[in-house]
Amino acid sequence: MPDTLQLGLIGLGHLGKIHLKCLLQIPSIKLVGCYELDPEIVKQVSEEYKVKFFSDLGELLRQCNAVDIVTPTSTHFTIAQQAMSLGKHCFIEKPVTQNLKEAYSLEILQKEQGVKIQIGHVERYNPAFSAVLPFVKNARFIEAHRLSSFNPRGTDVSVIHDLMIHDLDLISLLAQSEPVEIRANGVNIVSKHPDICSARIEFQSGLVANVTASRISMKQMRKFRIIQEDAYISLDLASKEAQVIRLLDGYEDNTIELDTFKGKKFVKLEDLKIQSNNAIVDELTSFAKSILEDKPCDVSLQDGIRALGLVENINKQMSRYL
Ligand SMILES: NC(=O)c1ccc[n+]([C@@H]2O[C@H](COP(=O)([O-])OP(=O)(O)OC[C@H]3O[C@@H](n4cnc5c(N)ncnc54)[C@H](O)[C@@H]3O)[C@@H](O)[C@H]2O)c1
Known part of the structure; x- marks a missing residue:
């Protein structure tokens, strides 16, 4: 089994350049080369990083086993389809494609070609989120706020595709259940698409999520709060x-005693170490690990x-009101 993945990077814009710096520090990845349409970027990046660019x-694709696709969302489908047809594994930035029809076509192709696909839902790797996961059990209510100031990048799609999708992925992971009602x-x-949106999603499990995303706010915010029977979990992504306030049955150090209708309980407030x-x-x-060790991808x-x-x-x- 090879111990390094031969990878090509496609798209060297804002996020692609960040991916380039990251890829160069990963021992299990060998960067075969890059592909980018903008000649100015090709010139600047090849001079600064001494990486090889392909004009074709x-x-x-012929020279690598996998690609990292960091191009605008509208191009993900065509590029992934070309790469997957040649049997190449794909890391695709979020959103996977611009619509579900394209994403389902990739799913069929993935089954035919047996390749791995990981989607760039990077908040899964936010250490504050990882730290609270062991405490989350049967979440009943989630409040998510993701606000940012205006930036023309990303306005080719709605704020839901661009920003809210990060929280929607985390909520789906926690819900493990189908949505039954959305308002x-x-x-x-x-921009031509919604710049601010508020949604209420009710899942079959009973979980209700209230999610707000904006790209026209004066301040940045990425708050994510989870309420469940025995805990209130508050995250600043x-x-x-991350802070967890839990209700315990027995006394522990630094707990506060509380009389509840269920009898005596103990409240523990913890600022988690991140x-x-x-x-x-x-x-x-x-x-890279999922390909080299033939394991499922973390974010499929x-x-x-x-x-x-x-x-x-x-x-x-939303379009009922627009
Ligand atoms: N995970 C995250 O938090 C996060 C953050 C920002 C962007 N993104 C996603 O990353 C992708 C890129 O976003 P960005 O902000 O870097 O955009 P960007 O516009 O800054 O960069 C895109 C680059 O791709 C190049 N490009 C366009 N079509 C191409 C093609 N067919 N082949 C090769 N290169 C091509 C463009 O010339 C440009 O340099 C988008 O899908 C976006 O949603 C994800």
Whole structure:
């Protein structure tokens, strides 16, 4: 079994350059070369990083086992289809494709070709999220707020495809259940697509998620709060902080005694210790590991489809008011 993955990087824009820096630090990945349409970027990046650029995507694909696709969402399908048809494994940035029809076509192709696909839902590797996972059990209610200031990048799609999808992926992972009702509203303010949106999603399990995303806010915020019978879990995904307030049956150090209708309980408030990491290095390392060790990817094509399904459903509900 080879111990390094021969990988090609496609798209060297804002995020592609960050991926390049990360790929160069991962021992299990050998960067075969890059492919980018903008000649200015090709010149600047090849000079700065001394990496090889291919002028023909087909040639790069022939020379590698896997690709990292960091191009605009509207191009993910065509590039992934070309790579997968040649039997290449794909890391595809989120959203997996611009619509579900394209994503289902990739799913058929994946079955035919037996390749691995990981989607760039990078918040799965946010250390604050990983730290609270052991505490989450039967979540009843989730509140997510993801606000950012305006940036023309990403306005080719709605704020739901661009930002809210991160929280929708985390919520899907925690829900492990199908959505049964979605209510949503949004407003197009500066772009052709909604720039701000608020959605309420009810899952079959009874979990209700209220999700707000905006790309026209004055301040940045990435708050994610989980309420369950025995705990309130509060996450700041931007500053990578997490706090858990739990109700315990027995006394522990630093607990506060409380009389409840269920009898005496003990409240424990913990600021979790968060291990710092580079989430992009971690997701790409994990992608390489899943190929080299023939294991399932952490964030599968089906996870990408589930998140995109919620996005499309929210868009549909919202379009009743737009
Ligand atoms: N996971 C995250 O948190 C996150 C954050 C930002 C962006 N993204 C996603 O990453 C992708 C890229 O976003 P970005 O902000 O870097 O965009 P960008 O516009 O800055 O960069 C895209 C680059 O791809 C190049 N390109 C376009 N078509 C191409 C093609 N067919 N072949 C090769 N190169 C091509 C463009 O010239 C450009 O340099 C999008 O899908 C976006 O949703 C994810």
